[in-house]
Amino acid sequence: MLKKFSLILVASALASNVLADTQRANYDSSPSRAENTGFFTGAALGAATGGPAGAIVGAAMGALVGNGWNAKEQVVDLQSDLYQSQLELAALQEQSAATRRQYQLAQLELERLKTAxxxxxxxxxxxxxxxxxxxxxxxxxxxxxxxxxxxxxxxxxxxxxxxxxxxxxxxxxxxxxxxxxxxxxxxxxxxxxxxxxxxxxxxxxxxxxxxxxxxxxxxxxxxxxxxxxxxxxxxxxxxxxxxxxxxxxxxxxxxxxx
CATH class of the missing domain: 3.30.1330.60 (OmpA-like domain)
Structure with a gap:
């Protein structure tokens, strides 16, 4: 048990170093909270089950899972923006239809006056x-x-x-x-x-x-x-x-x- 706990600490230290290197190399694209959570959770679980090698693999898998969570949130945001755009488009279409109806009424009145x-x-x-x-x-x-x-x-x-x-x-x-x-x-x-x-x-x-x-x-x-x-x-x-x-x-x- 003590050995496994030691491996977990080693894996966490390795994960921190890898993540730090990643942050230094990508100044404009910091990892999201979901990616960080996935990264450390995967590293810990991988170390507990497979030693240092498992920690590295688990960290990679955890980062991917966290990235997937982040992508899902972005999809939800895009769907919300799309719904708002559809509402605005429907309002513009209704306004355009009302203007066309008014124009048609005016044309009918003009024709009536012509033939009166x-x-x-x-x-x-x-x-x-x-x-x-x-x-x-x-x-x-x-x-x-x-x-x-x-x-x-x-x-x-x-x-x-x-x-x-x-x-x-x-x-x-x-x-x-x-x-x-x-x-x-x-x-x-x-x-x-x-x-x-x-x-x-x-x-x-x-x-x-x-x-x-x-x-x-x-x-x-x-x-x-x-x-x-x-x-x-x-x-x-x-x-x-x-x-x-x-x-x-x-x-x-x-x-x-x-």
Whole structure:
């Protein structure tokens, strides 16, 4: 028994020397706790059963086992990182799907507006009833992002509105421009003015004098809904055209100083 105990002490001393040499030779890769535990445990068991030779073999086997424990811990860490990445990817995919749904809704609404029957009906009315019929007639014209160009599918509706305006002896055409809340507020105010001017120029080309047209621009200050979304932005990019009997009510002074 005393002999075996002596061998264990010798093996531990040898293991310490070998481990020290390994640490000196590998300054940047210190052995892990699992490797150290395996190394010394293997050396002790090997010495107890097989003498000095058994100590060396046992130490080597113990180090391998300890290295295996360390590798298993690394696999667990990698699996945890992979699971977290999968969760983040799923969240991004869900967000992308929601954005696509909003875009599809906006496209459907745009198609509906393209094919909708013009609200301004009829185009020709008896003279004696034109004022009563046409006062307060309203048309909404929507625009693309950052654009002040009138889409072609609105031109027919605007032409019908012009015909009604010509039948009113004291007509005033009120043109009000808006913008969505994306970007700079001053830029959005300028864009809403440009949209109002585009509609004003359309009426001018159709024979309505500038003296019968009033324009106003609100920029992004009067959204359709308080909560901004991809869908509501579409409805905020608009110009409202209203026919008024100028003998009853005139457009108030514009808030933007025009």
């Amino acid at each position: 029957t013009p609200r301004v009906l009829p185009a020709f009315l008896p003279t004696q009833t034109s004022e009563a019929c046409c006062d307060n007639t309203v048309l909404s014209v929507h625009f693309r992002t950052g654009s002040s160009t009138i889409e072609s599918h609105y031109e027919e509706q605007l032409q019908s509105l012009v015909k009604l305006a010509k039948q009113m002896p004291s007509v005033n055409v009120e043109i009000t421009g808006y913008a969505d809340r994306n970007g700079d507020a001053q830029e959005n105010l300028r864009l809403s003015r440009q949209r109002s001017d585009s509609v004003k120029q359309f009426f001018g080309k159709m024979g309505i004098g500038n003296s019968s047209i009033s324009t106003i621009a609100y920029g992004e200050t009067r959204p359709v809904q308080t909560t901004q979304s991809f869908e509501t932005d579409f409805f905020d990019r608009r110009v409202m055209v209203k026919l008024r009997d100028s003998s009853k009510q005139l457009l108030t002074q514009t808030p933007d100083g025009e």
